[in-house]
Amino acid sequence: MEGLELSCFQIISSAGSAKSNYIEAIQYAKEKKFEQAEKLIEEGMQVYNEGHSAHAQLIQDEASGNETNPTLLLIHAEDQLMNAESFRIVAQEFINVYKVMK
16 A cells, blocks of 8 residues: 555544544543543644644645545545544533533
8 A cells, every 4th residue: 555545544544543532532521531631632633633744745745746636535534534623623612511511
């Protein structure tokens, strides 16, 4: 596996791991363990950024003249990346709500 396919799997893996962290963060917030919840959000953001960097590299490569043919795998990877970012926002909102409820 190399090139575009490898980048796509890096993006998908990072997005999935980040989303798992965000889900776990909500569970900790529900238990009023806000420090652990915030730590998981931060860890999730770090993992997410790895996927985002792989995606940014694809964009830079294309801007440099190396055409990228959109594939179903690339579209799926981008969808997972966007989904993880949206989920982070929702998770952070849940954490804030749980803090207010405390």
